[in-house]
Amino acid sequence: MSHHSNVPPQSSPEKRNQLTNRLHPLPPPSRYGNPYHSMTTPVEEKQYTRASQRFSRIEAENSGNSLSGISQDNQGDKETVITHSNDDLGWFHGKIKVENAIQWSNNYRIQLLMLLMFIVGASTTVIFANNSAHTSVGLVCGGLITMVSSAAVIYTFVRQPTWRKHPNPIIFFRSLCDMCLVLILLSTELYKCTSLTCEAILPDTSCSATAGLTQFFLWASESWFFVMAIDMLSSLQSPFTDYKRNVRRYHAFVWITAIFTSLFLVSYPNWAGPSEFGYCWTRTRTRRQLSSSSETDPNMRHIELKALWKFNVQSWVLFYIWLIMFWIYAITVLYVAWKRLQSGLSETLRMRIRVLHSVTFYVIALIIYWGITFIIYVPYLTQTNPPEWIVQLMSFMITCKGYFDFVVWFQMNKSNDALTKGEKNKGANVDVDVDLSPQVNLALRCEVLYYTTTGIIQAVRDTQHLPPGASQQELYLQPQKMEESRDGSLGVDDYLLRTKSKGEPTKGTLFIDYCPHTFQTIREHFGIDTSQYISSLSRTTKERLSEGASGAFMFFSHDQQLIVKSMSNEESVFLRSIAAEYASFLLNNPDSLLTRFYGCHAIRLYGNTFNFVVMANLFSTDRVINRRYDIKGSYVNRSAKHPSKGKRVTCRHCNAKYVFGSTDAENCRARVGRHEPNVVLKDNDLTSRVRLDPCVAADLYDQLVKDATFLSRLGIMDYSLLLGVHNVEYTVSDMEHISANQELESMRQSQRKGLPRLMTGTRRANTVVGPSVYYFGIIDILQTWNMDKKLERFVKVKILGNDPDGISAIPSQAYCERFKRKMAEILSVATNDDDDTHDEAEALRAQSIRFI
Numbered sequence: 001m002s003h004h005s006n007v008p009p010q011s012s013p014e015k016r017n018q019l020t021n022r023l024h025p026l027p028p029p030s031r032y033g034n035p036y037h038s039m040t041t042p043v044e045e046k047q048y049t050r051a052s053q054r055f056s057r058i059e060a061e062n063s064g065n066s067l068s069g070i071s072q073d074n075q076g077d078k079e080t081v082i083t084h085s086n087d088d089l090g091w092f093h094g095k096i097k098v099e100n101a102i103q104w105s106n107n108y109r110i111q112l113l114m115l116l117m118f119i120v121g122a123s124t125t126v127i128f129a130n131n132s133a134h135t136s137v138g139l140v141c142g143g144l145i146t147m148v149s150s151a152a153v154i155y156t157f158v159r160q161p162t163w164r165k166h167p168n169p170i171i172f173f174r175s176l177c178d179m180c181l182v183l184i185l186l187s188t189e190l191y192k193c194t195s196l197t198c199e200a201i202l203p204d205t206s207c208s209a210t211a212g213l214t215q216f217f218l219w220a221s222e223s224w225f226f227v228m229a230i231d232m233l234s235s236l237q238s239p240f241t242d243y244k245r246n247v248r249r250y251h252a253f254v255w256i257t258a259i260f261t262s263l264f265l266v267s268y269p270n271w272a273g274p275s276e277f278g279y280c281w282t283r284t285r286t287r288r289q290l291s292s293s294s295e296t297d298p299n300m301r302h303i304e305l306k307a308l309w310k311f312n313v314q315s316w317v318l319f320y321i322w323l324i325m326f327w328i329y330a331i332t333v334l335y336v337a338w339k340r341l342q343s344g345l346s347e348t349l350r351m352r353i354r355v356l357h358s359v360t361f362y363v364i365a366l367i368i369y370w371g372i373t374f375i376i377y378v379p380y381l382t383q384t385n386p387p388e389w390i391v392q393l394m395s396f397m398i399t400c401k402g403y404f405d406f407v408v409w410f411q412m413n414k415s416n417d418a419l420t421k422g423e424k425n426k427g428a429n430v431d432v433d434v435d436l437s438p439q440v441n442l443a444l445r446c447e448v449l450y451y452t453t454t455g456i457i458q459a460v461r462d463t464q465h466l467p468p469g470a471s472q473q474e475l476y477l478q479p480q481k482m483e484e485s486r487d488g489s490l491g492v493d494d495y496l497l498r499t500k501s502k503g504e505p506t507k508g509t510l511f512i513d514y515c516p517h518t519f520q521t522i523r524e525h526f527g528i529d530t531s532q533y534i535s536s537l538s539r540t541t542k543e544r545l546s547e548g549a550s551g552a553f554m555f556f557s558h559d560q561q562l563i564v565k566s567m568s569n570e571e572s573v574f575l576r577s578i579a580a581e582y583a584s585f586l587l588n589n590p591d592s593l594l595t596r597f598y599g600c601h602a603i604r605l606y607g608n609t610f611n612f613v614v615m616a617n618l619f620s621t622d623r624v625i626n627r628r629y630d631i632k633g634s635y636v637n638r639s640a641k642h643p644s645k646g647k648r649v650t651c652r653h654c655n656a657k658y659v660f661g662s663t664d665a666e667n668c669r670a671r672v673g674r675h676e677p678n679v680v681l682k683d684n685d686l687t688s689r690v691r692l693d694p695c696v697a698a699d700l701y702d703q704l705v706k707d708a709t710f711l712s713r714l715g716i717m718d719y720s721l722l723l724g725v726h727n728v729e730y731t732v733s734d735m736e737h738i739s740a741n742q743e744l745e746s747m748r749q750s751q752r753k754g755l756p757r758l759m760t761g762t763r764r765a766n767t768v769v770g771p772s773v774y775y776f777g778i779i780d781i782l783q784t785w786n787m788d789k790k791l792e793r794f795v796k797v798k799i800l801g802n803d804p805d806g807i808s809a810i811p812s813q814a815y816c817e818r819f820k821r822k823m824a825e826i827l828s829v830a831t832n833d834d835d836d837t838h839d840e841a842e843a844l845r846a847q848s849i850r851f852i
Helices: 013-019 040-062 107-125 137-159 166-194 205-235 244-267 285-295 298-309 313-340 346-382 388-399 403-414 424-429 439-465 516-524 530-537 569-588 694-713 734-753 787-799 812-827 834-850
Strands: 079-088 272-274 280-283 472-485 495-500 509-514 541-547 551-559 562-567 597-605 608-617 627-631 648-650 658-660 679-683 721-733 765-778
Touching: 013 679, 079 734, 107 137, 107 388, 107 403, 137 166, 137 388, 137 403, 166 205, 166 403, 205 244, 205 272, 205 280, 205 346, 244 313, 280 313, 285 812, 298 608, 313 346, 346 388, 346 403, 439 472, 439 509, 439 516, 439 530, 439 562, 439 597, 509 569, 516 569, 530 562, 562 569, 569 597, 569 608, 694 765, 694 812
Parallel strands: 079 472, 627 679
Antiparallel strands: 079 495, 272 280, 472 509, 509 597, 541 551, 551 562, 562 608, 597 608, 627 721, 648 658, 721 765
């Protein structure tokens, strides 16, 4: 049943009580008390104070103004549409840097210098077109301009990290291809001048190989522009698209297609050879051959006119047709982007306008380039014997393409004053992680944050008005209006509710709240009231991609008690299908370590549906988590990977921030040597057992067995035990030192009766370091033993030859048994069937093999 937000008036208290208790009668309040309250021990009072101060500073940096509440007005049979009267994005302020337009005065001196060089090159080409040396002046002049332009782009890209933001890397690779193309053409021209008359001809084999390289870099250069259009469209469609992840696909597309077209040109008979402009590319029946044919046979004139447009079929098949398709696609993307930007948040709108201006300027610049080239090409085609200056000017335009990349590059970027003044070392310490992510993508993520938090807060408030049988509710969220007031901060009280009749077309972003009563029951069972829940989600922090392999987008509530994480549609459907059973299990097992889901939602934005889940944060504590383990029970590829060089990470020992792989990184204050990154460790990294009281360990193991059995019954596998370890440092008291020293002296006196000078190097330690608190939780509980996992197992076992017992992809029941054995091992718990461990392992192995 789908239920919109136009719900009936509030139900009676009796009905609300029935609604709350429909799954299971609520037990007495949880013994945990406040579910957001973290454990404390008096041992670390001073350390907690320092940690709290650090946490406060982080919150001050990552959070903005808070949201207070939502006003609501449900009126009979009308749809509720949420809009906002304030252009300010509140807590989103400061998360993105808005640049409204291109600064047309950027680097105007160097732009004027290169423009002068371009004019001089074109003039030189026309003046010295007819030269006695028979040198292609246009190719040389255009090639030199491209060499200088591309060198400037490459140099600034390498030396100025702030110039590496999107879409600059694409222009960088295009310039690199242009430089390589020109180097090949200049090398060919240089070989021609090995003879006195500059008319030496490359052998057929060498010319064919050179033609393949020319096709490779010419195709790759234009493909990078096509990639820019693809990247822009994907960023507009999905806020979870990450450029740094997609760049590998872009490279694969560009280089693979370039290799394919170049190999096709070289392998196809009589396609590679001297082109009409003198360099090796696609073999052409030259204009001189056409002219001589028409002179000997006047009837060939009309045939020649038709041949003018089709005498180079291979050039059209391998390049020109695709070039036209690339431009049509790019222009279409620009049109679609501008149409979609007619609605949306003003802050993200202005951010997108900056990127669209850059891409639009790039498109226009290259259209102008090819337009000028085509204008010159037309008279070249229509004349039987075109003047030599037209031929040379055409060669100049083909080889000077790097200049237009230069114009766009220095127009889009502003010079770094620090680097121009000679402070070059400062640029090496710039963190460019944010700059390397697409700005359009970042803006869309902020927009998703806006709609997600607003929708969740409103949906939670409206749940109490829903009838008991409602399985979902739908809200329509309106974007901000640019013309409305801009003063004040973003509060939920500032959201105004407008009502429209059902017959009136509804515009807005659809927000869906799934199983609202089920998740409300879970929240109430663990003592989370509505106001507390809304307060936690009123602001967000740490918006980032997940560290896991899924790459899911996630963010924390401002108090870091809740996590909002995206999930696949399959996971969302599965969670909704088991929601009632999952809630009943949690209510009957208040000590369960399963992930606590507090809400399941979806938004439909720009034609795509994004599913989110709200869950409790296991590490919601002021304590420093020194070690984090992800334990599955498997051992193949279950070792932690080091972060990539240049990434900013936290040391697991002293909690200091540092750049991983940096040569000037400081030594750790808490250990000998350099810092060690606090990455998530895995099964093979856990070499010590968990130290708990035997009774506590036994109770914990029993609960883990219940949880794993429940997941196995639902067909769930590939879950993990998330283990957090907090270490403390105890100082040995002076009295303990005195007694210890007396004991040590007595030991020395007794040893003097035997061998001399034995134990003279013995000293007492003044501190003891070890684990103080453990945090346990079972995560990733929405993966079933489906066809994807079965295929994964087949590939890893049959093709890669991995141990079938050691991989993560095994059936749910076998996974459960292996998981329980691993838990017993790390908790040092003796199970009743220890004597039958070998037989059970053999049976489990046989069961696993049947599913290969």
